[in-house]
Amino acid sequence: MVLNSLQIKAKIQEAVAQVLEKHYSIPYPAEKVSIEKTSPDFEGDFTVLLFPLLKLKIGKPEEIGEKIGKYLQYEDIVSNYVVIKGFLNLTLSDKLWQNFILFTNQEWEQFLNSAHVEKPQKILIEYLSPNTNKPLHLGHLRNGFLGASLAQILKAVGHQVNTVCLFNDKGVHICKSMHAYMQNGCTHTPQEKGIKGDHFVGDLYVQFERLLQEQIETLQKNQGLSKEQAMHQAPAMQAVQELYRRWEAQEPEVLDIWKKMNQWVYEGFEQSFETFGFHFDKYYYESQTYTLGKAIVQEGLEKGIFIQKPDGSVTIDLTSEGLDEKILLRSDGTSVYITQDLGTAEKRYYDFAPHISIYVIGNEQDYHMKVLKLILQKLGKPYAQGIYHLSYGMVDLPSGRMKTREGNVVDADEIAQEMILTAQKMTQELGKTEGLTPQELEKLYRILGLGALKYFLLKVDPQKRMLFNPEESIDFKGHTGTFIQYTHARIASVLRKAKEENLIFSSTFEPIFTAPLEKKLVLWLCFYPEILLQAAAQYSPAILANYIYEGARLFSNFWAELPILRAQPAEIAQTRIILASLTGKVISHAMHLLCIEVPEKM
RNA sequence: GGUUCCGUAGCUCAACCGGAUAGAGCAACAGAUUUCUAAUCUGUCGGUUGCAGGUUCGAGUCCUGCCGGAAUCACCA
CATH class of the missing domain: 1.10.730.10 (Isoleucyl-tRNA Synthetase; Domain 1)
Known part of the structure; x- marks a missing residue:
């Protein structure tokens, strides 16, 4: 009984190997025989490529094809065959198809189960992973649908799959919307304004970016600063950095605002997740993993893999790997993006111990993910090898890339x-x-x-x-x-x-x-x-x-x-x-x- | 500038990991409904697969060089 195309191909491959053995006394591994679906322009279902057999120097492709065709016919697998140039086109017998549809119709589960992998693995998929300073946009949807669908597909072939979502809930960018909210006098709530919490916070983020942009332009014009200098010196930016230091120092009044605003965002996200069908076994929060990340940085320092600079910042030199020097900890001791990722990676491993850990993240972060994996490898982490970055392409608009900051996003x-x-x-x-x-x-x-x-x-x-x-x-x-x-x-x-x-x-x-x-x-x-x-x-x-x-x-x-x-x-x-x-x-x-x-x- | 990725019909995408005459949809035009759902079907039009070499029986696919585009190389995330 054949259940699927793979089994049909395997039968044909076996037949080819047997013909080569019987007629030419040549041992030929069955799996090396290439079989394809017959091109629609020709009669047949499957095609055996005879070209590779020419290297065996055993005769013309027509003769070899003829012998294979005869044998398959004798075995009742094919009803007809034609050799054209180096292609042996096979038309499978009706009997095989009759059995196939009757059996599949009756034993549907078996048909599905024939798609199971030989070695099921524990796979962890992280997807979506939004920032908590703005609502989801079309790019997130590509990410989310990819992740959610991939989880289903991997389960369907027998893997054990878990899904997680990491919230980027801390960092300078979060402080930006907080800053705007504080500037507005901490008034208004999403409920009051009748908008979803994530949109409410997103609007504040845009408000901040506008203010910052104005300040940068003024500084550039009045003091002739470069754009980068202007950004660092802009009062709004300095305020945000100060806010971020206070956050890492866990000042209660800052934490209160942060918690309140994040809660709004989570409420908004929950609605969206429900609409789009995003489900997770576990949520991670960078606000909870960054301390573990800092511990790993310490571990790297002790192992001599990382370097502490005179100003206190910690870096790793990856120039010998063709990459650059990467910062792991700021001179003021606060964590950066990758610090948090180190911590999250460690935590996920202890929670799920997957064989493979898939990160569904846009290809703009190819470099970042390469660095992350490399650092974990250098640290000798057992899970480093299993990290796989599923890098997907951006969703562009005709006007170019979507940028929340500039407001040209598809919500x-x-x-x-x-x-x-x-x-x-x-x-x-x-x-x-x-x-x-x-x-x-x-x-x-x-x-x-x-x-x-x-x-x-x-x-x-x-x-x-x-x-x-x-x-x-x-x-x-x-x-x-x-x-x-x-x-x-x-x-x-x-x-x-x-x-x-x-x-x-x-x-x-x-x-x-x-x-x-x-x-x-x-x-x-x-x-x-x-x-x-x-x-x-x-x-x-x-x-x-x-x-x-x-x-x-x-x-x-x-x-x-x-x-x-x-x-x-x-x-x-x-x-x-x-x-x-x-x-x-x-x-x-x-x-x-x-x-x-x-x-x-x- | 370094690194990585991408260039297929006017537009959006395929092409079973090197196989036969590169396929779909959209758009345009012409047809199809007394019969199971016309959000459908049929046909026409549309291509030097960015360019030039190379590898071999055979290249959109592999290698080299060029041209064009994108991302990244932050004490942003």
Whole structure:
């Protein structure tokens, strides 16, 4: 019994190795045989590449291909084969496909389980990790959807996965919004103003940045300072640094404001996390890990890996590794970003002891993450090797990078709301609200709006930067989450009708394939476990997203060209019902791994 | 300036880790609905894969050089 494309490929590889052994007395490792999906322009399902065999100098590719084809035919794996140049194109036998769909239909769990890795591992994923001085924006959403989806995918292939979120809740940037709040006389609350806490604090941050910008410009103009000098000398900046020193000194009045403001942000975040489906096993706070980070700095000093400068600051010299000198502790003894990361890394290890620790962080921090891993390695930390930076590309706007400071950001809550509203508008325009209660419709709009948003961000290879154009917004047609959801709704609809009409198949039923599109769909189905493994191995939900789209497109062709319920004779109808059912199951399962829901009706 | 990453159709993205004639969507145009949901389907148009070499049976993919873009090299996070 074959369950998936991997097993089919393995069978073919084995057959090739046996032919080489029997006919040419050449031992050839089966796994070295390259098998691919046959190009759509040619007849066949799988293709054996014969070129590599030429190096064995045992004959022409046509002859070797002929022998392999014969053997596979004899083994009842293929029904037909053609050798073209160095390609041996194989058409798998109907019998194999019949067994495949019957078995998969009956033993769905086994089909899914065939995607399990040999060695499950404990994997920790850190994602999202926002600053507590501003609300989430589109970039956070890419990060969040990537992390949340990756966790699902890794679980689906059998790993043990935990997710954590680190709040960057301390630092100079946090003090900026605090400073603005204090300047305003510590008046007003989010409740009073009727806005979410994270937005309330974010507005203060922007207010501060404006003030700072003004001061810098004035200093530059009046005193002829460089931009950098002006920034350090600006009264607002000095006030913030002073505030930060007081924070690290744990002055109660500063801590009180800090706690109050952070609490507002967490309340706002909680709402957003719920909307977007971000769930974590544990939260970390830099305000709680930086002291551990300082202890590690001390440890490094004792081991002679770090250097203390005369002014008191601590650094590490990485120039021999092709990097620079990195500061680990300021001269006034306060911690920097990486100090905190050292502490957090240590703490996570003691909490979860993962084999692999994935950090979902933007590629702007490639250098930082390289340094972090290197330092931990130099310190001889056992977990250093398992650190993996999943570096994803920025979400750019046509005008360039999003910058909170300059206010040109796409706000996460806003874009979600917009998407949901658009979904509502489209559903109403298309007249598809019938038969659904107001509550069901509300739910549908959310599923559609958020689905389109998530799919948009997940379909692109994580490593590549991507562009979001607010003018064009996100489509609901074509290569979109909506199209996939729509395909699922159609499948659900036809299956409901099949049930109503009592089109249930008997156990002795033998599927028949009469159209090429049916075979294309089966071929697509059998790849699901392989795709899952690939997406997991490459940490890429995009691979899965593109696979689902391909299936939805195939099914739409199928739907347009072939009748399902009314097909005659009944065996054909039943075969197509199974195909529809399996396609629906794969779409639904895979979409859930992308954290996208699929509707039964739309 | 050093380091790293990226250049594929007008636009947004693919291309199964070196395989056959580089594929989708959007946009534009032309068609398809007495039949299971037209948020769909079919067709047309659209390419010197930034440029130049190299490696080999075979290169968008690998190596070198150039051109163009981005990130980073903070006592910011």
